[in-house]
Amino acid sequence: MFERAERDPSMDEREYERRELVLRTELLQQQYELLKQRDRAVLIVVAGIDGAGKGSAINLLNEWMDPRHIRTLAFGDPSVDEAQRPAMWRYWNALPALGQTGIVFGSWYAPLFKEAARKKPDMDRIGAMAAEILRFEAMLASERVRMLKLWYHLSRGAQIARIDAQLADPATAWRVSEADLKVRKKFDRLRTAGEIVLGATDAAYTPWRVVPSADARLRAVETAAAVLQAMREPLPRAPRRPPLQAARHGDRSRAMLEPAPGGSKLDEVDYERQLARWQARLSEQVRAKRFRKRSLVLVFEGVDAAGKGGAIRRVSHALDVRDFDIVPISAPSDDELAHPYLWRFWRHLPLHGRVCIFDRSWYGRVLVERVESLIPPATWRRAYDEINDFEDQLRRGGAVVLKFWLSVSRQEQLRRFKERRDSPFKNFKLTPDDWRNRRKWDDYMSAARDMIARTDTAHAPWIVIADDDKRTARVKVLEHIVKAMDEA
Amino acid sequence: MFERAERDPSMDEREYERRELVLRTELLQQQYELLKQRDRAVLIVVAGIDGAGKGSAINLLNEWMDPRHIRTLAFGDPSVDEAQRPAMWRYWNALPALGQTGIVFGSWYAPLFKEAARKKPDMDRIGAMAAEILRFEAMLASERVRMLKLWYHLSRGAQIARIDAQLADPATAWRVSEADLKVRKKFDRLRTAGEIVLGATDAAYTPWRVVPSADARLRAVETAAAVLQAMREPLPRAPRRPPLQAARHGDRSRAMLEPAPGGSKLDEVDYERQLARWQARLSEQVRAKRFRKRSLVLVFEGVDAAGKGGAIRRVSHALDVRDFDIVPISAPSDDELAHPYLWRFWRHLPLHGRVCIFDRSWYGRVLVERVESLIPPATWRRAYDEINDFEDQLRRGGAVVLKFWLSVSRQEQLRRFKERRDSPFKNFKLTPDDWRNRRKWDDYMSAARDMIARTDTAHAPWIVIADDDKRTARVKVLEHIVKAMDEA
Structure with a gap:
């Protein structure tokens, strides 16, 4: 040579x-x-x-x-x-x-x-x-x-x-x-x-x-x-390469992604007590000396009105405001479109000792961009492997990575939409897109099922929180984070 | 209270x-x-x-x-x-x-x-x-x-x-x-x-x-x-505040900004010898242990075809490619326009041990933006003090700051424009803007004179290199950098 x-x-x-x-x-x-x-x-x-x-x-x-x-x-x-x-x-x-x-x-x-x-x-x-x-x-x-x-x-x-x-x-x-x-x-x-x-x-x-x-x-x-x-020269075509990090391909049936009807509700006293308990544990974990060599990356995805914002706030309230960032993800800017897809997420990765919470995330590619046909199918198909590689690099860089899928039943979503519509300071959360997405409920559920099957890895697991009761969901999210941090 | x-x-x-x-x-x-x-x-x-x-x-x-x-x-x-x-x-x-x-x-x-x-x-x-x-x-x-x-x-x-x-x-x-x-x-x-x-x-x-x-x-x-x-509420108006860092207000006459006719030329052998000598010195200075607590910020401004690019290359050739950045400044992006003017320059400031070379700079505000009336006069008038403050902060952050004004005579500029026009791989450097700017020669010279009078400070001096001979100019630039680094 x-x-x-x-x-x-x-x-x-x-x-x-x-x-x-x-x-x-x-x-x-x-x-x-x-x-x-x-x-x-x-x-x-x-x-x-x-x-x-x-x-x-x-x-x-x-x-x-x-x-x-x-x-x-x-x-x-x-x-x-x-x-x-x-x-x-x-x-x-x-x-x-x-x-x-x-x-x-x-x-x-x-x-x-x-x-x-x-x-x-x-x-x-x-x-x-x-x-x-x-x-x-x-x-x-x-x-x-x-x-x-x-x-x-x-x-x-x-x-x-x-x-x-x-x-x-x-x-x-x-x-x-x-x-x-x-x-x-x-x-x-x-x-x-x-x-x-x-x-x-x-x-x-x-x-x-x-x-x-x-x-x-x-x-x-x-x-x-x-x-x-x-x-x-014309741009060459890259072949698909064998994945480095295979997903666990656990069989997540569609049913798992939606709450069972008639779940129990946590009463307020119980809720406050449990919430405070897990928040206190998380607060300790993040301030502990051993966390100075680690970081925590949390991803929140889910159907509209599933309670992502509320769950994120309950997590962030446990943290010192200097120790975390919340990164809301929406439509990409021109600058972001001119770079490889994951570029805009890489920029936000936390230093050691810090927590980064993504309110929606790189999974937009295999959810909204797929369902709304914003990209060709080949693009979202290769995204699963790219995402697994990305998250594997996060783990090797010292991050604990947890991904939450929050879901509610269709009936409960409708109830929350109406509640939002009727509240003068919540109606900003409800856009025509939300109603449109609701009509595509089944498409989103299919996409979510594929996503979880293809990207649920040991190093960055999906945690499905499907519960019509907000309080229960929030406590579960915190509990999962605390337990994962304990294991790590 | x-x-x-x-x-x-x-x-x-x-x-x-x-x-x-x-x-x-x-x-x-x-x-x-x-x-x-x-x-x-x-x-x-x-x-x-x-x-x-x-x-x-x-x-x-x-x-x-x-x-x-x-x-x-x-x-x-x-x-x-x-x-x-x-x-x-x-x-x-x-x-x-x-x-x-x-x-x-x-x-x-x-x-x-x-x-x-x-x-x-x-x-x-x-x-x-x-x-x-x-x-x-x-x-x-x-x-x-x-x-x-x-x-x-x-x-x-x-x-x-x-x-x-x-x-x-x-x-x-x-x-x-x-x-x-x-x-x-x-x-x-x-x-x-x-x-x-x-x-x-x-x-x-x-x-x-x-x-x-x-x-x-x-x-x-x-x-x-x-x-x-x-x-x-309506936006309040900020009053002008007394400057923290006054310029030396040295009287730089217009004449100083343009070369005297008929200057001597450096012959090639002499040039190569002198260039290598200063490059070697600069190379040593940047690799020296004491530079690890300092950084070097170089600004190059000047009329079109004054030889900014050539001078910058002679500096950068003395440096390890890992130790410097060249930041070319052109028209601002939308994102840059949505932020305070100096924002886009702050982002590029070097780590300790590194050199940052600005090919045009924040002085665009008091040169092209002033001359072309891209901003109201009040905006460029307040820029002088803002820039002095900025450069004072650079100095306190450990940077050696040097600013070069490169100039040639009008005749020499015309000669170089024609040379560029006639070269198949240099004509990209010549744009209609250049010819237009040339017609505004006097306006640019006035703006440069004001700029130097208002922003020539002890901590970030202007060095005027007005010489029709490229070789002499390049050697002078390097010599000034080496001597300023020695003093610092």
């Missing part, structure tokens, strides 16, 4: 000048076309053998294209705040919008390269990491993010010659880092690591390109040509 | 029910009106004596209004990433957009209250802190952010009774924090602190309201009424 690069091919000056003129002109044209069409974002991963001129390649793209629409995203060690979120958090936050180009340096490949460069790489671990990356990139491809991964490579001899030449010239000696010097001894190992990683993570929808780097002219031309191609 | 609140007034249940019905209805109507009009943002600061029920008041607003358009922003100790930015950074990031309501708990008043609650408060320091806050809030008022500051207060006797009652009931005992218990002993001191702070920071455009808090019903009604008023 590196044969050609290690022959250190070069390009003569005249040929270079000819190609440069064409490539720069086309790159700029294509960049403006991209801005106009907004049919994709382009994301370029820059990696390679040390001393091969990765930095120069990045500088070149910024020079040859309009740098106002390129964002270079270079990541080193995570900052303290970054380290408290899932590892992918900072990359999600940096994803380019449709029409834009992002260059990533120090990407999600860093841990994989590190593992592959060990004396005895753990191939099982590498396989698992590669599978995760490919799933992430398949998701990006489905979301119109065109990936291009560049591996800069040269022969050992050329690498040594390049570093020596830089060291010899006082004008460039300062560019040679200690890492570059050490790396001369590790050429073989890094080369092998490159082979392992590229072999494990190359796919048609997310290709690796090896760029021969001994000659600056050839390096420049091949870099530009690869980027041009990524901007111009 | 607390007489009424310390008489612990109350409201009977019937009166409360009557008021509640009206207030909730009106609050909701007004909230939707606000969303529709988008003529202001509402920002509510919540403070007060401990144990007065501030948390309950916040919960109440979320319950009485549509919580989807309220954001409760509760701040405790700064996170590690927050601590590396100026103290106001996290508040700027959290400012509500036009049409929205923000509730701030643990606001920029926290340090002021802390100082005022000391045994022997330093009144000079308090005066300075209060003046800074009033300037900040005057800026917010000018930017259509309607402030409302609520101080929750009750008598010492009522405070003790309230805490004892909560402790006696197992259902509420857990809500009483250790801080609440300690506070009983400190009532007088906190009361005095409240008097000092409210006295020093009350103004018509940013009023304090004392809310009697012994009685939950009265507290609820007065909170809601105050918020309703803030949403409904």
Whole structure:
């Protein structure tokens, strides 16, 4: 895979000048076309053998294209705040919008390269990491993010010659880092690591390109040509990839999602007593020292008027106002529509020691967006796996994830709608959409059933609270949270 | 100022029910009106004596209004990433957009209250802190952010009774924090602190309201009424306040902003040698251990084709790609227009150890926006002081701030325009705007002269680089940065 690069091919000056003129002109044209069409974002991963001129390649793209629409995203060690979120958090936050180009340096490949460069790489671990990356990139491809991964490579001899030449010239000696010097001894190992990683993570929808780097002219031309191609070619189709985290596929019958008629009601004294008891427990749990290394992510979904707001308030009243955020989710903004679907949820993930409560959530994709046909069926079908991956990352980042499905019977919903309609300060909660949704009750129930079957995982379970009695429902929600926190 | 609140007034249940019905209805109507009009943002600061029920008041607003358009922003100790930015950074990031309501708990008043609650408060320091806050809030008022500051207060006797009652009931005992218990002993001191702070920071455009808090019903009604008023009343006008940071008002004559004709040119060999020398020095400075507690903010402004991009590249080539960001500034997005002007710049401020390069900047307000009459004169006139305050905060947050004005002669600009026009890969840099701006050369020069006179401060100096020779200009920029870093 590196044969050609290690022959250190070069390009003569005249040929270079000819190609440069064409490539720069086309790159700029294509960049403006991209801005106009907004049919994709382009994301370029820059990696390679040390001393091969990765930095120069990045500088070149910024020079040859309009740098106002390129964002270079270079990541080193995570900052303290970054380290408290899932590892992918900072990359999600940096994803380019449709029409834009992002260059990533120090990407999600860093841990994989590190593992592959060990004396005895753990191939099982590498396989698992590669599978995760490919799933992430398949998701990006489905979301119109065109990936291009560049591996800069040269022969050992050329690498040594390049570093020596830089060291010899006082004008460039300062560019040679200690890492570059050490790396001369590790050429073989890094080369092998490159082979392992590229072999494990190359796919048609997310290709690796090896760029021969001994000659600056050839390096420049091949870099530009690869980027041009990524901007111009039709978007590849990402195949479905086997799920990393399967749902438990517990059989949740439709009946479970709706309350049994004639349930018992909690009287007010009992309710206040039980509520206070669970709130006190939750309050302790969140203030406990061991929670400082964890976070809590709560998702509330359910039919209209099922009591999401009321349940959320009973949870938040147990918490110090500095320790939680409530994130209400409604229709996406233009900026959100220009990014992969889950982008807007990633941004809200809590620091350690904090609670984040989503009032509606990423499940909108498989509920309202599915039922109202706002997206093609293929889009909501792939969302289940993407969501399971997302929640698995939350868990690995230290979060306890709980998802509540709140439901009431159709009769009770009607009663609450009427109550809202007749109250001067509750009628804002009732919109024409609510009546319309009610007519689609069966569709929503089917979607909810599929959702729970496909995304009820051990690491982020669904808890179905179907009870016509608000008080009972609220106490149950708190009880479930407290018990899950105890287990975690 | 607390007489009424310390008489612990109350409201009977019937009166409360009557008021509640009206207030909730009106609050909701007004909230939707606000969303529709988008003529202001509402920002509510919540403070007060401990144990007065501030948390309950916040919960109440979320319950009485549509919580989807309220954001409760509760701040405790700064996170590690927050601590590396100026103290106001996290508040700027959290400012509500036009049409929205923000509730701030643990606001920029926290340090002021802390100082005022000391045994022997330093009144000079308090005066300075209060003046800074009033300037900040005057800026917010000018930017259509309607402030409302609520101080929750009750008598010492009522405070003790309230805490004892909560402790006696197992259902509420857990809500009483250790801080609440300690506070009983400190009532007088906190009361005095409240008097000092409210006295020093009350103004018509940013009023304090004392809310009697012994009685939950009265507290609820007065909170809601105050918020309703803030949403409904005409926006107050903020007066100009004396500047905290005066510019040096150095007399920069118009001539200084344009190159003298017939300057000498640096030959290529000399250029490469000098460039490499300064780049090497800068590279060392940024990697040095002492830079880990500092950051570097560079601003590049200047006439079109003055060589901003080229100068920025020569700086960035000296840096590791992981250590800097280049932020190109162009026309604001809708989201940016819905926030106070400086909001979009605050978001980009670097962590310690990092460099942030602005390719055009917040000076757009007093350059292009002034010259093109995009804003009323009063708006750019107040911007000078706002910018000086902003940059002073950067400095206090650990940043070295340098601002470059790059200029060329009119003849040289014309030569470069023609060169760009004739190059297939440089003509993207030349837009009809550029030719139009060129016709307004004198207006831009006047605006630049005023800008430099009003914002050239010791903590964030302007460096005028007016040289028709690109090489000389680039070397000078680097030299200035290196020398300023040495001094810092």
